[in-house]
Amino acid sequence: MKIGILGSGAIGLLFASRLTLAGADPLCLTRSPAAADGLRAGVHLAYATPQASANATATRETVPLRAxxxxxDLATCDVVLICVKAYQAEAAAANLAAAWASLPADGPPLPLLLSLMNGLEAEAPFRRLLPAANVAVAVTYAGAARLGPANLRVAGLGPSLLPVLAPPADDLIAQLAALLNAAGLPTELAADSRRQQWTKAIVNAVINPLAALAGIRNGLVPAQAGFAQQAEAIIDEAIAVAAAEGLSLPAAPLCDKVRQTCQATADNECSLLTDLKAGRPTEIDWLNGAIARLARRHGLAAPVNEALWQAIKGRSGGQPES
Structure with missing residues (x-):
C-alpha cells in the first residue's frame, strides 16, 4: 500500500514516522525544498513516557522520511492522510485540486483522502474541490507536539478510529488499519464516522480552550476550579446542536471521554495552546466556533462555547465574531 501524508505538523509527522519505522515508507508533501530536506535528514521523536512509545525501551528516535x-506525486498513492490544520484545509485542497486537474482522465483512480483533521466540517474544502466520494473522515486521539520543523514530542499513542467504507475502499481501510496497528498506532474501525467526528470535536472543545486559556498541559485540566461545570455546559450545548443536526449523543460517555483523553495525553500540550504560544492561527473556529455557529443556524443558544470561541480569538489576535 502506498500512503501519502499531507501536512507536516505534529500528527502528520507522528504518523509518517511510525509508519516509516514499520516499513510502510509513506511520502510526505511539504511546501518547500528546505522543509523536504529537513524531513529526509530525519524527524527527531522524543517520547514523554515509555507508554508513549510502541517500543518501551526507546525514549528518542530519529526517523528519515520520504518527502x-x-x-x-501524491496522486500515485492509494491513501492520503490529511493532517493539515483546519485553517490550512482550503489552501491545501486547492493545491491538490490544481495539481491533479492536469492528470490524464484515463489514468489510475485518485487516492482515498482520509482526513485526520480536528473539528467539525474541516474536510469541507476537500469535498468541494476534489471528488467528494474520495473523501472520508477518521479521528485520532494520539497526542504529540511539534517543537521545531523536525522535532516532535510524543505524549501518548491514543487510539485512532477509521471509517467503515463501501467497496473498493473497504479493502484500503482494512490494509491501513493493519499497517497503523503494526506501527504501534492503535487503530480500530468505527461504523459511524460522523458520530466519531462529533465526539472528538466535543472532547477537543472542552479540553483545548480550557488548557490553552490556563496555559497548562492536558492532564491538569480536570483539576482546574470549575472544570466540571464548564465541561458539562460545553457538552450540553454541543449535544443540543448535534441533535438539531440529526445526531443523538448522550452526555455521560462524552464526559468520560474527556477525562480519559486528559489522562491518556496528560503530558501533552494541546495544539491550541502550542499555536497560541507560537503566534499561529488556531483551530478554534472549527471547535467551539463551529458549535456556536451551528447553534445560531438552528436558532439555539450556546453561550459557553461562544464565550470560549471569542476568548481564544482575542488571545490569538483574530477578530471576535459577531
Whole structure:
C-alpha cells in the first residue's frame, strides 16, 4: 500500500514516522525544498513516557522520511492522510485540486483522502474541490507536539478510529488499519464516522480552550476550579446542536471521554495552546466556533462555547465574531 501524508505538523509527522519505522515508507508533501530536506535528514521523536512509545525501551528516535514538494506525486498513492490544520484545509485542497486537474482522465483512480483533521466540517474544502466520494473522515486521539520543523514530542499513542467504507475502499481501510496497528498506532474501525467526528470535536472543545486559556498541559485540566461545570455546559450545548443536526449523543460517555483523553495525553500540550504560544492561527473556529455557529443556524443558544470561541480569538489576535 502506498500512503501519502499531507501536512507536516505534529500528527502528520507522528504518523509518517511510525509508519516509516514499520516499513510502510509513506511520502510526505511539504511546501518547500528546505522543509523536504529537513524531513529526509530525519524527524527527531522524543517520547514523554515509555507508554508513549510502541517500543518501551526507546525514549528518542530519529526517523528519515520520504518527502516531496510536488502535489502531483501524491496522486500515485492509494491513501492520503490529511493532517493539515483546519485553517490550512482550503489552501491545501486547492493545491491538490490544481495539481491533479492536469492528470490524464484515463489514468489510475485518485487516492482515498482520509482526513485526520480536528473539528467539525474541516474536510469541507476537500469535498468541494476534489471528488467528494474520495473523501472520508477518521479521528485520532494520539497526542504529540511539534517543537521545531523536525522535532516532535510524543505524549501518548491514543487510539485512532477509521471509517467503515463501501467497496473498493473497504479493502484500503482494512490494509491501513493493519499497517497503523503494526506501527504501534492503535487503530480500530468505527461504523459511524460522523458520530466519531462529533465526539472528538466535543472532547477537543472542552479540553483545548480550557488548557490553552490556563496555559497548562492536558492532564491538569480536570483539576482546574470549575472544570466540571464548564465541561458539562460545553457538552450540553454541543449535544443540543448535534441533535438539531440529526445526531443523538448522550452526555455521560462524552464526559468520560474527556477525562480519559486528559489522562491518556496528560503530558501533552494541546495544539491550541502550542499555536497560541507560537503566534499561529488556531483551530478554534472549527471547535467551539463551529458549535456556536451551528447553534445560531438552528436558532439555539450556546453561550459557553461562544464565550470560549471569542476568548481564544482575542488571545490569538483574530477578530471576535459577531
Amino acid at each position: 516531496t514538494t510536488q502535489p502531483a
